[in-house]
Amino acid sequence: xxxxxxxxxxxxxxxxxxxxxxxxxxxxxxxxxxxxxxxxxxxxxxxxxxxxxxxxxxxxxxxxxxxxxxxxxxxxxxxxxxxxxxxxxxxxxxxxxxxxxxxxxxxxxxxxxxxxxxxxxxxxxxxxxxxxxxxxxxxxxxxxxxxxxxxxxxxxxxxxxxxxxxxxxxxxxxxxxxxxxxxxxxxxxxxxxxxxxxxxxxxxxxxxxxxxxxxxxxxxxxxxxxxxxxxxxxxxxxxxxxxxxxxxxxxxxxxxxxxxxxxxxxxxxxxxxxxxxxxxxxxxxxxxxxxxxxxxxxxxxxxxxxxxxxxxxxxxxxxxxxxxxxxxxxxxxxxxxxxxxxxxxxxxxxxxxxxxxxxxxxxxxxxxxxxxxxxxxxxxxxxxxxxxxxxxxxxxxxxxxxxxxxxxxxxxxxxxxxxxxxxxxxxxxxxxxxxxxxxxxxxxxxxxxxxxxxxxxxxxxxxxxxxxxxxxxxxxxxxxxxxxxxxxxxxxxxxxxxxxxxxxxxxxxxxxxxxxxxxxxxxxxxxxxxxxxxxxxxxxxxxxxxxxxxxxxxxxxxxxxxxxxxxxxxxxxxxxxxxxxxxxxxxxxxxxxxxxxxxxxxxxxxxxxxxxxxxxxxxxxxxxxxxxxxxxxxxxxxxxxxxxxxxxxxxxxxxxxxxxxxxxxxxxxxxxxxxxxxxxxxxxxxxxxxxx
Numbered sequence: 217x218x219x220x221x222x223x224x225x226x227x228x229x230x231x232x233x234x235x236x237x238x239x240x241x242x243x244x245x246x247x248x249x250x251x252x253x254x255x256x257x258x259x260x261x262x263x264x265x266x267x268x269x270x271x272x273x274x275x276x277x278x279x280x281x282x283x284x285x286x287x288x289x290x291x292x293x294x295x296x297x298x299x300x301x302x303x304x305x306x307x308x309x310x311x312x313x314x315x316x317x318x319x320x321x322x323x324x325x326x327x328x329x330x331x332x333x334x335x336x337x338x339x340x341x342x343x344x345x346x347x348x349x350x351x352x353x354x355x356x357x358x359x360x361x362x363x364x365x366x367x368x369x370x371x372x373x374x375x376x377x378x379x380x381x382x383x384x385x386x387x388x389x390x391x392x393x394x395x396x397x398x399x400x401x402x403x404x405x406x407x408x409x410x411x412x413x414x415x416x417x418x419x420x421x422x423x424x425x426x427x428x429x430x431x432x433x434x435x436x437x438x439x440x441x442x443x444x445x446x447x448x449x450x451x452x453x454x455x456x457x458x459x460x461x462x463x464x465x466x467x468x469x470x471x472x473x474x475x476x477x478x479x480x481x482x483x484x485x486x487x488x489x490x491x492x493x494x495x496x497x498x499x500x501x502x503x504x505x506x507x508x509x510x511x512x513x514x515x516x517x518x519x520x521x522x523x524x525x526x527x528x529x530x531x532x533x534x535x536x537x538x539x540x541x542x543x544x545x546x547x548x549x550x551x552x553x554x555x556x557x558x559x560x561x562x563x564x565x566x567x568x569x570x571x572x573x574x575x576x577x578x579x580x581x582x583x584x585x586x587x588x589x590x591x592x593x594x595x596x597x598x599x600x601x602x603x604x605x606x607x608x609x610x611x612x613x614x615x616x617x618x619x620x621x622x623x624x625x626x627x628x629x630x631x632x633x634x635x636x637x638x639x640x641x642x643x644x645x646x647x648x649x650x651x652x653x654x655x656x657x658x659x660x661x662x663x664x665x666x667x668x669x670x671x672x673x674x675x676x677x678x679x680x681x682x683x684x685x686x687x688x689x690x691x692x693x694x695x696x697x698x699x700x701x702x703x704x705x706x707x708x709x710x711x712x713x714x715x716x717x718x719x720x721x722x723x724x725x726x727x728x729x730x731x732x733x734x735x736x737x738x739x740x741x742x743x744x745x746x747x748x749x750x751x752x753x754x755x756x757x758x759x760x761x762x763x764x765x766x767x768x769x770x771x772x773x774x775x776x777x778x779x780x781x782x783x784x785x786x787x788x789x790x791x792x793x794x795x796x797x798x799x800x801x802x803x804x805x806x807x808x809x810x811x812x813x814x815x816x817x818x819x820x821x822x823x824x825x826x827x828x829x830x831x832x833x834x835x836x837x838x839x840x841x842x843x844x845x846x847x848x849x850x851x852x853x854x855x856x857x858x859x860x861x862x863x864x865x866x867x868x869x870x871x872x873x874x875x876x877x878x879x880x881x882x883x884x885x886x887x888x889x890x891x892x893x894x895x896x897x898x899x900x901x902x903x904x905x906x907x908x
Contacts, residue, residue: 221255222547226540227788228254228304234788236394236547237315238308242299243817250301251539256289257305258312265313269326319392333386333565337362340574342683345626345637345673347577355578358596359417359426361688362574366681367630381686389562394551395784396559396777407559410776412769415569415690418596422765427585429763430575431599436757437651438604440489440677441665442733445650447489453740455718456481459747463775464768466754471743476717484741490734494723496677496759497730498740499694499752503682508694508752509553512701515748516549519705524715530786531710544789545708552700552781559773560696561687569690572760573676573683580647580671591645598647598671605671608646621667622648630680632657638670647671652760655680656731663732676760679730684761692762695753695770696777702745703778707786712744719748749774803850803867811867819861822848829856 227233228242229251244250260280267276284291289302296307317323322330338352342364347355355362363381389405397406405411416422416429441447452458460469473480501508519525520541527541528534536544576598579585583592584607586600591607598605606612612619623643629635638646648668654675656662675683706712719742725735742748753771756762805815822828828848829835834855850860 221259222543226251226543228308230789235308236551236788237312240304241814241818242304243814243821244301248539250304252287253289253301254305254308256284256287257293257302258309259305260284260289260291261306261309262312265309320387320390322387327385329383329386331387331390331565333383335363335383336360336568337574339363339365339380340577341365342573342675343367343630345670347574347581347672355574358575358578359420359570360568361570363686364573364683366683383688384686385557385561386565386687389558389565391558393558394554395781396555398784405562407562407773410559410773411563411566412691412772414567415765415769425765426575427579427599429765430572430579431601431605433572433757433760433763434576434598434604434649434651434674436492437649437674437677437760438666440492440652440758441663442487442489442493442735443663443665445666447487447492447666449488450485451488451491452483452485453491454481454484455741455743455747456483458741459743459750461747461750464772466750466764474717474743475713481718481741481743484739486736486738487734490736490738492758493677493728493730493733494738494740495751495755497728498721498723499755500678500759501694502685503679508697509550509557509701511752512553512697513546513549516545516701516705519709519715519719520545522715525709528710529789530708544785545704547788548704548708548782548785549701551785552704552778553697555777555781556696556700556774557693559777560691560693560770563691563769563773564688564693567688567690569688569766571684571689572763573674575763576649576674577672580649580674583645584647592647598649604650606648606650606668608643608648610640610644613640613643619648619668621653622646622670622673625654625667626670626673643670649674652677659729659731660726661732677730678759678761689762690766690769691773692753692756692766692770694756694762695749695767696774698749698752699746699771699774700778700781701774702749703775704782705745707779707782712746714742714744717743719743719745803864805848805850805864811864813868816861816864816868819848819850819856819864822856823858823861 222236227235228238228240229244229247242250260283263280264277267273267280270276281291293302294306295303296310297303321327336356337360338348338356340347340362341349343366347362361383363383365380367379389407393406397409401409403409403411414421416425418426435446439446455471455474457470458468460471461467462469471481499508499511501511505511506514520527520538527536527538529536529541529544579596579598582594583597584590584600584605585593585595585597587593590600600606606619608619608622609617611617613623614620623638623640626643627634627637647670649671650666650668651674653664653667653669655678656664678684702712721740723734723738723740725737726732727738728734740751742751750771753762753767756767757764803811803815805818834857848856848860850863
């Protein structure tokens, strides 16, 4: 719908802007009102179509209908013919909806995969403590994605899903892009230019990193208890010490001072577990959320509404109105989000990389890889680490033993009932990890904390009916979306810093949903949009969804995608080449490949309003004026005068028609009168110049 709004509300009524979907130009005596109406009809049509597959399509449609009524528009007007704002909006919506039918998304078949993707690994039954069930073949490839079977499943957008995961969007790397791959792309895909190469592979390139990433995820999970261990330690979230990370790293450099206020950032200490859990849930964007791209639109809303933000496109020029700001910012923002999805899902399908839940359970099922002289040795097992990864003994698994919780935890079904999966004797020699102890029975009142659990029963810090998204891990979509959005915000606002040099989000006591907490108010803080984007990626490590390799590669892709999307969007609105509009003819002012009275009307409108030219001299001066006004300067002399309109009039095709006085017989009466007025204005203007 953002594309609709941009094409409808701005480009079609603007002499400079070039439509992404629709190139037509239109004139209205009240452009502001026409834009509002065209926006409404275009957005209404697209949203009505898109939400037919939503969770509650009837309820969504009632909202759209009610809004149209409140705005005073008749939703029953469906005509796409003519130049009324309603027809223009309907026409643009129709064009967008038609174009998307052939964009590679397979919309006609409910966006189903059309590439024949099949997972190489058998499913994991999450509630069974193992990589696969006893009657299933062993894991085929520890480097590849494994679908999950959940007793009760919820999809990313909050819909009730099938219990067995089906890979979401394996064909999405083939979808037509907004800006990505338009230039200098020599690979087979639009995302080939940002392909980060393969992730770390067990038994191949990056084997050591693969293993260390697994161990790191266990350490993050061990830090989720605010009452003990590393989770109870205080961490400083202040931009004084956090943030300012080089791209593709977790290295915090912080900031000496707030560049806006010139003052140092105040300290902001919280418990590590509260920070990690809030980070994981705030950026989760899973079921019943606005999803990652929507989250960044929400942040953009907050930034746009901030009283300290000057709405100057790119941080330069004059302050623009709210509509112009929104149209240009959200075009770039959502264009970047679209391309991020294509790039990330193209890479995901290509490498089909394993998720942490499979990595940890698989390596744990093999044993330990630290000491050949100890029980359960396997070269591909987990690395032993006191207090984090240990071997179960007969004493430790017995009632009252250190690892007893692993026995209890491994023998519970999805409803918390005891079901014997392993006896105590069968658990001796198995590997346990000190990690989050699964979602509690009553998340509003109970804290699971951390405890010893069977490595083969490890789960991430997520809702137990979601656990892990239904697609491959590498690269992180969160990291890609977030960095791309941050790049757009930095470019469009002209600064990488939040307004005032500080962005904040406060979380009240007991804000968490997966379990009880926090027990004190926590405030996340960021100096720059990039800091916030980095934390979105880091949140997936706390949440047990991704490893650092997924995060870093996603950020790097997102950086390029965001910059390219912003540059392309800006090119659609302004031109650095004043001759670009003369591709067909000098007199084709509105660039619709036809010389018509409408071209003259654009010139007349500027002669009357003098929005881009000097009222006395007609001079086009200054960067902003040249970029905008040059489009109307038919004779390209830097001065806007009635002569520019006359050049259009004399070039009207109807002038070649016999007995058609200046072609006015082919022009609507008000337009013809306006053109006659131009001739008179030209004579008067020349007369005035002669007297000076």
